[in-house]
Amino acid sequence: MNPSSLVSAPAHAGTQTATSNDPSPARRIAAFAANLRYEDVPARVQAFAKHHLLDTLGTTLAATHFDFAHRALSGANATGESGHSTVIGMAARLPLKDAALVNGILAHGLDYDDTHAEGPVHPSAAAFPCAFGLAEQLNRGGEELITAYLLGIETITRVGMAANGMMHKSGFHTTGVAGHLGCAVTAARLLNLNTDQITWAQGLAGSTASAIGEFRTEGAWSKRIHAGWAAVGGIAAASLASSGFTGPEKVYEGADGLLRSHTGAYFPETRVDTLTSELGAAWRAEEIAVKPYPICHILHACVDAALVLKRKHNLQPGDIAEVRALLHPETFARVCTRPEVRRHPATEYIAKFSVYFTLAAALVRGRCGLAELEPDALQDPAILAIADRVSYDADAESQFPRYFSGGVVIRLKDGQTFTHVEKINRGAGDRALTGDEIAAKFMENAELVMSRSRAERIRDCVLELDRHGTHDLARLLAA
Numbered sequence: 001m002n003p004s005s006l007v008s009a010p011a012h013a014g015t016q017t018a019t020s021n022d023p024s025p026a027r028r029i030a031a032f033a034a035n036l037r038y039e040d041v042p043a044r045v046q047a048f049a050k051h052h053l054l055d056t057l058g059t060t061l062a063a064t065h066f067d068f069a070h071r072a073l074s075g076a077n078a079t080g081e082s083g084h085s086t087v088i089g090m091a092a093r094l095p096l097k098d099a100a101l102v103n104g105i106l107a108h109g110l111d112y113d114d115t116h117a118e119g120p121v122h123p124s125a126a127a128f129p130c131a132f133g134l135a136e137q138l139n140r141g142g143e144e145l146i147t148a149y150l151l152g153i154e155t156i157t158r159v160g161m162a163a164n165g166m167m168h169k170s171g172f173h174t175t176g177v178a179g180h181l182g183c184a185v186t187a188a189r190l191l192n193l194n195t196d197q198i199t200w201a202q203g204l205a206g207s208t209a210s211a212i213g214e215f216r217t218e219g220a221w222s223k224r225i226h227a228g229w230a231a232v233g234g235i236a237a238a239s240l241a242s243s244g245f246t247g248p249e250k251v252y253e254g255a256d257g258l259l260r261s262h263t264g265a266y267f268p269e270t271r272v273d274t275l276t277s278e279l280g281a282a283w284r285a286e287e288i289a290v291k292p293y294p295i296c297h298i299l300h301a302c303v304d305a306a307l308v309l310k311r312k313h314n315l316q317p318g319d320i321a322e323v324r325a326l327l328h329p330e331t332f333a334r335v336c337t338r339p340e341v342r343r344h345p346a347t348e349y350i351a352k353f354s355v356y357f358t359l360a361a362a363l364v365r366g367r368c369g370l371a372e373l374e375p376d377a378l379q380d381p382a383i384l385a386i387a388d389r390v391s392y393d394a395d396a397e398s399q400f401p402r403y404f405s406g407g408v409v410i411r412l413k414d415g416q417t418f419t420h421v422e423k424i425n426r427g428a429g430d431r432a433l434t435g436d437e438i439a440a441k442f443m444e445n446a447e448l449v450m451s452r453s454r455a456e457r458i459r460d461c462v463l464e465l466d467r468h469g470t471h472d473l474a475r476l477l478a479a
Contacts, residue, residue, distance in 0.1 A: 024249045025275040029158075030198035032279055033151045033185050038143040038466070041150060045283050046466065049150050051438045052114055054462045055290050056124040057088070057477070058442035059113050062370065063106040064089040064479075065448050068221055072105045085133050089449060091479040096137050097232045103129035104228020108175070110370070111352050112294035112445070113227075116287055117428065118401050119160020119167075119174045120297070123288055125227035126179030127152030127186050130234050134190045135470040142465035142473070148189040150285060152234075156182030157284045161274040162252065162259060165330070165401055166266035168213065176211020176226030177262055181251075183234020184241075191242050203247025204237035206258045221349065289428035290438055293368050295352045298331045301406030301422035302355065306362045309410055309418045317364045317382055319412045325355045325392040326407040326421060328400035336392045343387045348373035359408065360386035370448070395421065403428050439463075 023031070038046075063069045073090055076098045085099035088106060093099075107113055108125035115122055131149040134140075140148075159178035167174040184205035188198040211226040241247065252258050252275055259270045274284075293300055302325045309315060327336070335355045336342070342354035351357045351373055360383045361372040377383060398405040407421030424431050433441070439459060446455035458476045461468055 024199070025252045025272065026202045026249055027195065027199045028276045028279060029155055029185060029202065030188075030195045033155075033189050033198050034193070034195045036147060036151065036189075036280075038147045041147065042283070045150065045286065046146065047435070048283075048286055049146050049153075050463050050465055051435050052124050052153070052288065052290070053128060053146070053149065053465065054442045054459060055438050056107050056113060056128045057458065057462060058445035059110055059125075059294075060103060060106040060128075061089045061450070061477075062112070062445035062448045063109045066109070068109055068224060069106055072102050072109075072224075076102050084137070086136060086474045086478050088132075088477045089479055096133050097235055100129045100133040100231040100235060101225070101228040103133065104226075104231045105224050108227040109224040110294050111296060112291055112370075114288045114290050115297045116157045116160055116284075117289065117297070117404055118165070118287075119157065119163060119178060120165070120401070121156050121160035121178050122175045122227060123153035123156040123160075123179075123182065123285065124149075126175065126230040126234075127156060127182055129228060130183040130186045130231035131190065132470065132473075133231070134187055134235060136474045138190060140190060140470055142468045142470065144190065145470050146466060148186045150283075151189050152182040152186030153285045153288065154182075154283060155185045157288060158275050158279075159252070159258075161284065162271050163263060164269055164271050166263035166269050169266050170262060170264045171213050172262050173211040173213045173215075173223060173226050176230055177209040177258070179211075179227055179230025180205040180209035180233040180237070181258070183231050184237040185234075187235045187238035188241060191238055193238060193242055197238075197241040197244075199249055200245065200247040201234075201238040201241035203249060203251040204240055204245070205233055206248070206251035208233040208237065209258065209262075287428075289425070290433045290441070292427050292433065292441070293358075294370050294373065295358050295368060296335055297425070298327065298335050298404050299353075299355055299358050299406065300427070301404055301425040302327065302408055303358055303362045303368045304422050304426050305407045305420040306359050306410070307366065307368075308420045309408065310363055310366060313418055315363065315410065315412075315418075317386055319414070320363065320386060320389060320410060321413045322411040323359055323363065323386065323390045324409040324411075325359060325390060326395035326398075326409065327355070327392060328398040328405065329394045331400065331404075332392065343390075344384050345378060348375075348378065351378060354387075355392055356387040356390040357383065359390050360384070363410075397421075397423070399423055 083095035113125040135145040156178045184201040188201045215223045343356045345351040362368045404425040
């Protein structure tokens with residue numbers, strides 16, 4: 001069957017019919033989600049999904065090494081409710097929605113999760129906790145989990161593309177907004193809802209989608225809850241829709257719809273057509289990039305460029321007089337402004353969003369991993385000295401927002417100057433990480449908190465998940 005044909009007709013006879021010959025974007029997405037079969041998904045997309053699930057699990061497991069994870073679990077346990085849903089990598093069981101919230105916090109909390117640049121959005125950190133939690137509760141097979149997850153990340157990606165960066169400009173964190181809609185589709189699929197109900201679920205999720213961006217300069221943890229709360233909102237929306245609780249059909253494009261309400265004055269720059277353009281024929285999810293560094297994705301190309309120059313010219317920190325980062329001007333507010341906060345970051349979370357600190361860490365230590373965000377790195381005099389020499393400038397040839405282009409100009413004390421620019425950030429486009437590279441990243445992350453043999457069992461289960469049930473994976477993930 002051609003997947004592009006799946007958007008044309010509902011899977012069931014619904015109680016609500018479209019009011020025109022041109023179905024709304026929500027209804028077209030719903031029809032696609034209701035009809036898609038796992039065998040309709042191209043083999044390359046199936047493989048893509050399993051590798052991105054693996055990457056998400058690695059970042060989720062690694063997060064349990066950090067304080068925020070245990071504070072999240074403690075908060076979820078505050079009311080004392082018992083449950084049966086797995087909290088990944090932690091010795092706890094919670095009610096379904098609480099487990100989805102905590103798992104989403106873990107998946108997104110290190111900012112090491114996958115990204116679609118044009119939203120920008122982090123699709124897997126929302127869709128996977130939703131799909132995993134509900135599939136575990138309903139005892140669904142691996143194929144069903146993968147299909148629901150794919151529908152979620154495809155929807156999240158398309159909503160982000162439709163927003164065209166304008167939600168970020170309006171003060172929202174697009175992941176938390178788009179995530180609600182994608183998770184509604186994921187949950188609805190696992191609940192076997194029909195086209196009308198999946199349409200309603202999206203409409204209901206539009207009323208709970210928020211995620212404000214006021215976290216960047218303070219290093220507050222609020223961003224970490226956005227993916228998990230999207231999973232909760234999606235489950236709630238689909239559950240209500242399953243009982244016939246209706247939601248608005250024009251949730252995206254309506255006069256008071258999501259795109260208008262969350263972009264304000266920038267609404268004319270949104271692209272509603274991308275919600276369904278080539279739906280089923282082109283998988284926009286394949287454009288989602290895996291991160292090679294646990295820092296803001298905007299900074300990856302700059303860090304790679306700095307490391308290229310350090311290795312090529314054997315640069316030593318004491319020889320460096322000045323470092324100038326090259327970025328698109330629209331990204332300055334996220335990683336460059338307020339240098340008094342970002343140069344010597346008080347927390348690892350601020351460090352992740354600092355062009356000054358990340359470049360300095362890479363040039364001093366020759367890497368930019370989780371270890372470079374530990375307290376000893378944040379207080380390293382050599383790193384902080386270089387951070388004081390970092391400035392930023394516009395990259396006139398940046399390919400942002402399609403890619404997170406970036407580069408550096410390094411001037412030495414003897415007057416030599418070296419420049420390197422990465423037009424396509426590593427992990428994206430034709431520089432996508434290979435399956436082996438993603439598996440290696442997973443192993444490195446997982447081994448932070450478990451034995452190599454256990455990590456290998458999880459890896460193998462995920463890469464063959466279409467042959468397993470969700471409970472097989474859940475047993476391996478429970479601490």
